[in-house]
Amino acid sequence: MGALPLTWTSPEDARRLIAEVRALTDRPVQANFVLAFEPQSLVTALESGVRVITFSWGLPANEVPLLKSFGARFGVQATTAEGARRALDLGADFLICQGTEAGGHVQATRSLDDTLPCIIEAAQGTPVIAAGGVGDGKTIARVLALGASGAMLGTRFVATQESLAHEIYKRRLVEARAQDTALTVCFNGGWPQAAHRVLRNSTLEAWEAAGCPPSGRRPGEGDCLTSEPGRREFLRYDDTPPRATMQGNPEAMCLYAGTSCESISDIPSVSELMQRLVLDCEAAR
Ligand SMILES: Cc1cc2nc3c(=O)[nH]c(=O)nc-3n(C[C@H](O)[C@H](O)[C@H](O)COP(=O)(O)O)c2cc1C
CATH class of the missing domain: 3.20.20.70 (Aldolase class I)
Known part of the structure; x- marks a missing residue:
């Protein structure tokens, strides 16, 4: 479903x-x-x-x-x-x-x-x-x-063809291993103090290197990372992941990812993926 x-x-x-x-x-x-x-x-x-x-x-x-x-x-x-x-x-x-x-x-x-x-x-x-x-x-x-x-x-x-995620985000999911993800509170714009798992990226690394400072004292805070034509701008530490329609620096945005990225090695269509999931599940039962 x-x-x-x-x-x-x-x-x-x-x-x-x-x-x-x-x-x-x-x-x-x-x-x-x-x-x-x-x-x-x-x-x-x-x-x-x-x-x-x-x-x-x-x-x-x-x-x-x-x-x-x-x-x-x-x-x-x-x-x-x-x-x-x-x-x-x-x-x-x-x-x-x-x-x-x-x-x-x-x-x-x-x-x-x-x-x-x-x-x-x-x-x-x-x-x-x-x-x-x-x-x-x-x-x-x-x-x-x-x-x-x-x-x-x-x-x-x-990481599917139909997904509205930015291509750079999808490619990072294909390349990433489970250990490239982190459970953090770094990207708190929009929903403060709620833990989230993301891919390690330039924003997270810089924030950790600075000692994980609170809002107001974070490196690059307020930088506009991407914008969508005719819509709002997205700032560093916002909780919105990058969509295909955003232009700018999507790599530095929050790239939500579970340790399940370990098993992602391609960007199939949803239909292809569903068939594969069912076949592989049945074969393993
Ligand atoms: C990009 C993304 C957006 C998500 N948005 C929601 C959401 O709006 N509501 C929710 O209950 N869970 C949300 N989740 C969490 C999922 O419901 C689910 O717990 C999680 O994806 C399972 O782990 P997995 O990513 O390793 O498959 C989201 C997860 C991802 C990766």
Whole structure:
């Protein structure tokens, strides 16, 4: 199932994006909301027919009546047994267990191997999806063997032909090994103090070399790194990763990546990648 991250998307843009997806497929699609922010487009997603919603970084206590009124199913990202129990008490249809190997913002504080068994136990039969560091079919087979009902892959899909990521970002993902990623709070513009895993790059190296100073005292702070024609400029330490439409210095922006970049060696189409994931997973089971 494809996922539309709609946390930072206006209702108007969300409606347009969902219509674009609907024109391409009638397969189910999920909308995701990071609950550290107001889920401004949740109503729009539901009105537009999305019936699977996932939440991370919080519990959707206020949103459950709305979800129920649309007959939607929902999943909650859980990184502790207590978090899993609270999500189940709210009626979560499935849980997403994230480990610290994950790319992007990392809610987890422990590795997937450490966390998955305890979330599966707490779930008591409710499906658990494993996320973080899963980038190929063999690793999907491994998390299924550990008791997960599925896997969620983020970084692997950034390096696909259809991805809107900048070519330089995609190429760095192909070249990178797991040890080229770092869990940091460096790129905090837009979401302060939330840990994230990124590829090591010039901005991160310079900030670490300066002793990881706080906002206001960081090297190159306020530099405009890229801009998009007709839209805003993107500054060093912003939390937006580089898109194909940005011009400037994308290498220095935040390049979200999980340790799963280890298994990325090409930039296939999504369809080619999906077939490969299924075949390799089946072969490894
Ligand atoms: C570029 C990128 C953007 C992401 N955006 C979101 C998001 O908006 N909401 C969310 O819950 N997780 C987000 N994640 C985290 C993923 O849901 C997932 O936990 C992670 O990608 C799994 O690890 P992997 O990248 O090694 O596959 C993002 C990850 C990446 C790489």
